[in-house]
Structure formats: C-alpha cells, structure tokens
C-alpha cells in the first residue's frame with residue numbers, strides 16, 4: 031500500500047500518475063463513492079468558482095494537507111468525482127476555474143517543497159521531461175516543445191523572455207514552479223469534460239443541484255442594480271473595445287457580440303439602449319437583435335452571463351491584463367471605486 035508521503039503527494043497533485051495509481055490500487059469505483067468524497071468534490075467545485083484573496087487560497091490548500099491517510103485518500107478520490115460533476119454541469123467556464131484552482135494549488139505546494147526530486151518528478155508525472163540544469167545559475171532545464179505546452183499568461187514567462195539554448199529552456203526554481211503550475215492547468219483543463227457513461231444517477235442529481243446553486247449565487251453576486259446607472263467609463267477594456275467597434279459600424283464576430291450583449295444585460299443597460307448599440311453593425315436586424323437580447327435577459331433574470339477572462343482570452347477578445355478573472359468583476363471594482371471616491375469628496 032501507499033505511504034503517507036505518497037498519499038500526500040497524490041492529494042497535492044491529483045492529476046499526477048501517482049494519484050491515478052492510488053485510485054487504481056485502492057479499488058476506486060464510481061458506484062461505491064463514500065458520501066464524504068462526494069461532499070469534498072462539491073466543496074472543491076464551489077471553492078473553485080469564486081476568486082479568493084491569496085490568504086484564503088493558502089488557508090484552503092494548507093488545511094487540505096492536515097490529516098490521516100483516510101482523509102488524504104478522500105482528497106485524491108474527490109478529484110475525479112469533481113470532474114464528473116463538472117462534466118455533467120457542462121459549463122466550460124467552470125472547467126477553467128477548476129483548472130485555475132489546481133494551477134494555484136500546484137504552485138503553492140511546489141513553492142514550499144524542499145525536495146528537488148519532487149519538482150522534477152512531478153514534471154515527469156505530467157509527461158514532461160525535465161532535468162537538473164546543466165547550466166550554472168539555473169534550477170532545471172526542459173525541452174522547448176514541453177515548455178510550449180504550458181500556456182503562459184504572464185509576459186515574463188513567455189518564450190521571448192526565456193533562456194533558450196539549442197532547443198532547451200533553462201529555468202530558475204521559481205519559474206520552474208510556474209511552468210509546472212501552468213502545465214497542471216493545461217492538463218486539468220484539457221481532461222474536461224470526462225465521459226459520463228455509466229455515471230451513477232446520484233451524481234447527475236448532485237450536479238444539477240450544484241449548477242442551480244452556483245447560478246443563483248452568480249445572479250446575486252452580479253446584481254449590479256445597486257451600483258447605480260450604467261457607466262461606460264467603468265467598462266473593462268475588452269468590452270469597451272467591442273462596444274466602440276459596434277458603434278463605429280465594424281463587423282464584430284459572434285463571441286464578441288454575444289459577450290457584449292450579456293455584459294450589457296448584466297450591468298443593467300435597458301434593452302432599447304443595447305439594441306441601439308447594435309444598430310451600426312452590418313446586417314443589423316432590429317427584430318432579431320431585440321429577440322436575442324430579451325432572451326439573454328431572460329425577462330429580468332439574466333439567463334446567460336459573459337465569459338470569464340480565461341474564456342475571453344481563448345476567443346481572442348481579451349485586450350489587457352487586468353487584475354481580475356471576470357470582466358464583470360472589473361466593472362464592479364471600477365464602479366465601487368468611483369462610489370467610494372464620490373462619498374469621500376462629499377464628506378470633505
């Protein structure tokens with residue numbers, strides 16, 4: 031059986047080959063998943079769906095490592111169960127956030143790791159060949175092709191800023207941890223959705239309830255009415271760009287139009303004004319546009335919401351590197367900042 035250190039490794043990095051071995055050798059079966067595993071899987075999904083402060087992430091990750099072998103095994107088993115629940119929910123933005131949680135978790139644990147072999151071993155467990163650096167002043171080296179599998183968002187990690195020599199990238203310790211963290215994001219994201227064949231009925235029921243619960247929470251979080259009138263100056267750069275392109279009569283692609291419409295609905299812009307914004311678009315049809323906007327608005331209960339920043343990047347609609355994970359979060363922060371400034375100047 032597995033030692034406590036192996037179980038700890040598997041629970042820290044549940045996408046690893048060790049974790050898969052733990053599941054296999056412990057006879058993990060979907061139709062005999064204990065209630066506490068299902069509960070942990072739900073907790074993981076719920077926690078992943080909301081951005082947190084750094085200290086909250088750290089607390090969440092640290093607490094997961096305290097406990098007996100049984101608790102660690104519960105963690106390992108919760109990962110594939112969470113993936114099944116997410117797949118049944120079938121909301122791609124949930125996949126991104128789930129992958130983001132594990133990228134953060136990977137970076138957190140690796141930064142604390144004192145054993146060099148653990149870092150290099152994890153790379154190999156994710157099918158990426160990493161070796162101790164043959165160059166002085168670096169921690170590890172990876173083949174360029176492996177390095178490119180990690181889709182870096184930070185400019186300082188992009189290829190142009192790396193030490194490249196004959197098809198090999200040389201990384202310092204911190205950048206190597208970042209590389210593994212981004213690789214884990216890619217591995218988790220690309221493993222979703224999973225097949226739902228032979229999934230027990232109670233999983234489907236739990237995922238339906240969870241989906242409703244998260245949709246309700248999102249509606250509450252994004253209740254922008256309390257933020258006052260719509261303010262174009264508070265638009266995130268991506269939405270400001272699409273909005274001005276439409277007003278200028280440029281042809282905006284479907285994801286761009288859909289995301290702008292869902293964004294405008296979410297921040298409380300009246301339907302007539304949204305329809306007006308689309309008037310300059312080539313092939314504008316007022317009846318069709320109004321129908322689509324009303325459908326998005328869902329008669330006062332917004333049925334759709336704009337994509338997360340991660341998804342916007344995939345659509346190539348992201349135009350800046352804002353410190354948020356969702357365009358609506360940017361708008362809310364701007365509006366709340368403006369409100370605080372107004373209140374301060376009124377009291378002066």
Ligand code: SF4
Pocket residue numbers: 266267268269338339340342343347348349350351352353354355356357360
């Ligand atoms: S980071 Fe997010 S909010 Fe900022 S431009 Fe990109 S998608 Fe929009």
